[in-house]
Amino acid sequence: GQQLNQSPQSMFIQEGEDVSMNCTSSSIFNTWLWYKQDPGEGPVLLIALYKAGELTSNGRLTAQFGITRKDSFLNISASIPSDVGIYFCAGQIPETSGSRLTFGEGTQLTVNP
Amino acid sequence: NAGVMQNPRHLVRRRGQEARLRCSPMKGHSHVYWYRQLPEEGLKFMVYLQKENIIDESGMPKERFSAEFPKEGPSILRIQQVVRGDSAAYFCASSPGGYGANVLTFGAGSRLTVL
Numbered sequence A: 001g002q003q004l005n006q007s008p009q010s011m012f013i014q015e016g017e018d019v020s021m022n023c024t025s026s027s028i029f030n031t032w033l034w035y036k037q038d039p040g041e042g043p044v045l046l047i048a049l050y051k052a053g054e055l056t057s058n059g060r061l062t063a064q065f066g067i068t069r070k071d072s073f074l075n076i077s078a079s080i081p082s083d084v085g086i087y088f089c090a091g092q093i094p095e096t097s098g099s100r101l102t103f104g105e106g107t108q109l110t111v112n113p
Numbered sequence B: 001n002a003g004v005m006q007n008p009r010h011l012v013r014r015r016g017q018e019a020r021l022r023c024s025p026m027k028g029h030s031h032v033y034w035y036r037q038l039p040e041e042g043l044k045f046m047v048y049l050q051k052e053n054i055i056d057e058s059g060m061p062k063e064r065f066s067a068e069f070p071k072e073g074p075s076i077l078r079i080q081q082v083v084r085g086d087s088a089a090y091f092c093a094s095s096p097g098g099y100g101a102n103v104l105t106f107g108a109g110s111r112l113t114v115l
Helices: none
Strands: A004-007 A010-014 A019-025 A031-037 A044-049 A055-058 A061-065 A071-076 A085-092 A107-112 B005-007 B010-013 B019-024 B031-037 B043-050 B053-056 B065-068 B075-079 B088-095 B110-114
Touching (some): A004 A085, A044 A055, A071 A085, B005 B088, B010 B019, B043 B065, B043 B075, B075 B088
Antiparallel strands (some): A004 A019, A019 A071, A031 A085, A061 A071, A085 A107, B019 B075, B031 B043, B043 B053, B088 B110
16 A cells, blocks of 8 residues: 655654654655644644645644655754654545545654753 | 544453444544554554445455444444454544545544453
């Protein structure tokens, strides 16, 4: 099946640092989404991107839909302890049904106070 | 304004028993998706349903797994004769369909442990 390559797998940073993670695919996506999952909870939507080249911010989070439609990145600025969690990229490829999403394997973020 | 409700949150079963996981979508949402998450992995698509219809079950194992979304009541993911490899977190997500259909809202998950 379709694979999303998400990197890095894990990050250990100090509070206040900026963070960047990305996802790439061999296929074109027509939607990119970024979710965050806290332990024992379900994924929560952070940012949705619908157009190639789109750059969208949500507070300290910024994400972009790559021009080639095969990649996306998420930046977190001035990290704080509550940013800890697993971040997933997810995308929809044109030939899939409904809103079916393919997920990356996640980036585990640890923020040291 | 309840979100996606899943129950039970935790379920323990012995090998060979049946597991039933329930999902009530957000109010106004008629599309339901089930995903499975193994420890330290991403979410893997299982099945997509609309009311009374299975639209896409390409991610469902061929045996022992079934899903339904009846006209009334929650969506049910049913696993018969569970094995240890079925131990995972099962997430349900819903969407309204139409414009905005791409945004899935997830429930908190049901964590199945098979002894």
